[in-house]
Amino acid sequence: MNTWMTHSPYRVVGIYIGGRNRGCSQPNLTASWVQQQAAAGWRFMPIYVGVQASQIASPASEGRSAADDAVNQAAALGLGPGALLYYDMEGYDRAKYSGDVLAFLSAWTEQLHARGYNSAVYSSASSGIADLAAHTSDYTMPDVVFTARWNDVANTGDPVLPSWMCGPSASASTSTAERSRRPGVASRSHIDRDYMDVALGGTPARTASTAGVYRSGESVFYVSDKSGNLPGYAGFGASGDVPLTGDWNRDGKDTFGVYRPGTQTFLLTNDNSSVEMESTFGNPGDVPIKGDWNGDGTDKVGVYRPVESDFCGAAKDSDTVICSARFGNPGDQPITGQW
Incomplete structure (x- = not known):
C-alpha cells in the first residue's frame, strides 16, 4: 500500500x-x-x-x-x-x-x-x-x-x-x-x-429549524434567526393560499410553497421568488401536507382528507399517489414527520 x-x-x-x-x-x-x-x-x-x-x-x-x-x-x-x-x-x-x-x-x-x-x-x-x-x-x-x-x-x-x-x-x-x-x-x-x-463525508449535516410566519393578507413569508430577529422575508402566493415549506429540490434547505384550495394547486419555489414547480393534486376540502414520503431526501406534497381521515402523498412533480394511510378520527388535525 x-x-x-x-x-x-x-x-x-x-x-x-x-x-x-x-x-x-x-x-x-x-x-x-x-x-x-x-x-x-x-x-x-x-x-x-x-x-x-x-x-x-x-x-x-x-x-x-x-x-x-x-x-x-x-x-x-x-x-x-x-x-x-x-x-x-x-x-x-x-x-x-x-x-x-x-x-x-x-x-x-x-x-x-x-x-x-x-x-x-x-x-x-x-x-x-x-x-x-x-x-x-x-x-x-x-x-x-x-x-x-x-x-x-x-x-x-x-x-x-x-x-x-x-x-x-x-x-x-x-x-x-x-x-x-x-x-x-x-x-x-x-x-x-x-x-x-462523492459529496458525502460523514453523517449528513442538519440545519437547525427556526420560526417563521406567513401573513396571508400580504402573501408574505417572514422568517427568524435563532435569536428571534428578522433576517429575511419574501412575497409568494396570493390571497387565500395556504403556506407550506420544504426542501423541494434536495439541496438541504427549506424554501416556500403555497396550496391554492380553489384549484387544488401546489406552487413551490426553490429560490423563494419564482415558481419552480406547479402541480394539481387532491380534491375540494382537502388539507395540504408535505413530507419525504419515500425517504429520498426530497420533500413532496400531499393532502389529508378530513372526512375519511386519509393521508395521501404525491410523487415528485406528478399527481401520482405514492403513499396513503388512514389514521385518526374525524376532527383531528393532520401532522407529518419522521417519527
Missing part, C-alpha cells in the same frame, strides 16, 4: 467487508490495517457482496439483514456511523428481477440510515443503476450510486442517471476500464480504475 501511495495516482481503495458472495475471507482485513492505511492517507470504499438478484427470496427482510450485517462488519473495522457502505449488486435480467432488487435495495438503504450509516449501491448501468434511475420516487434511494459503465472516461456522467445524480459534486462514481498497473514493483496487478465525485 505504501508503494501504491508513492507511485500511483490513486487515493481510494475498495475493501470487501462481507456478504455471502464475497470472494474470500479477507483475514488480513483488520481494524488495525484500516487504521494504518487511513493514517497513510488512504480512503476506503467498504463493499458488501450479499445476495444477488436471482437469490433474493424475501426482499425487505433480506435487505434489512444485509444492512445490519454490513454495519456490524464495518464497525468491527473501525468504520463507525456516518460511513458510506456500498452494496455490490451485479448485473441482472431486469424483466425477471427488477421488483425484487428495488425492494431489497430500498430496505438496505432504510436500515443503514436507521443505524446511522450512509448507503451506496454498485451495479451495472444497464440493470441496477437503470432501475434506480427509473424509480427515484417509488423506492428509498441510496445516497450514492456507483455505476459500472466501461467508458474509459474520467467523469461521473451516465446517460441513464438523472442530472442531479451526475453534476459537479454529485454523489456518484463511475467505473472505467480495467487496466494492468505496475506501480514501482516487479509484478503487475490487474485493477479497476474508477472515478469518484
Whole structure:
C-alpha cells in the first residue's frame, strides 16, 4: 500500500467487508490495517457482496439483514456511523428481477440510515443503476450510486442517471476500464480504475429549524434567526393560499410553497421568488401536507382528507399517489414527520 501511495495516482481503495458472495475471507482485513492505511492517507470504499438478484427470496427482510450485517462488519473495522457502505449488486435480467432488487435495495438503504450509516449501491448501468434511475420516487434511494459503465472516461456522467445524480459534486462514481498497473514493483496487478465525485463525508449535516410566519393578507413569508430577529422575508402566493415549506429540490434547505384550495394547486419555489414547480393534486376540502414520503431526501406534497381521515402523498412533480394511510378520527388535525 505504501508503494501504491508513492507511485500511483490513486487515493481510494475498495475493501470487501462481507456478504455471502464475497470472494474470500479477507483475514488480513483488520481494524488495525484500516487504521494504518487511513493514517497513510488512504480512503476506503467498504463493499458488501450479499445476495444477488436471482437469490433474493424475501426482499425487505433480506435487505434489512444485509444492512445490519454490513454495519456490524464495518464497525468491527473501525468504520463507525456516518460511513458510506456500498452494496455490490451485479448485473441482472431486469424483466425477471427488477421488483425484487428495488425492494431489497430500498430496505438496505432504510436500515443503514436507521443505524446511522450512509448507503451506496454498485451495479451495472444497464440493470441496477437503470432501475434506480427509473424509480427515484417509488423506492428509498441510496445516497450514492456507483455505476459500472466501461467508458474509459474520467467523469461521473451516465446517460441513464438523472442530472442531479451526475453534476459537479454529485454523489456518484463511475467505473472505467480495467487496466494492468505496475506501480514501482516487479509484478503487475490487474485493477479497476474508477472515478469518484462523492459529496458525502460523514453523517449528513442538519440545519437547525427556526420560526417563521406567513401573513396571508400580504402573501408574505417572514422568517427568524435563532435569536428571534428578522433576517429575511419574501412575497409568494396570493390571497387565500395556504403556506407550506420544504426542501423541494434536495439541496438541504427549506424554501416556500403555497396550496391554492380553489384549484387544488401546489406552487413551490426553490429560490423563494419564482415558481419552480406547479402541480394539481387532491380534491375540494382537502388539507395540504408535505413530507419525504419515500425517504429520498426530497420533500413532496400531499393532502389529508378530513372526512375519511386519509393521508395521501404525491410523487415528485406528478399527481401520482405514492403513499396513503388512514389514521385518526374525524376532527383531528393532520401532522407529518419522521417519527
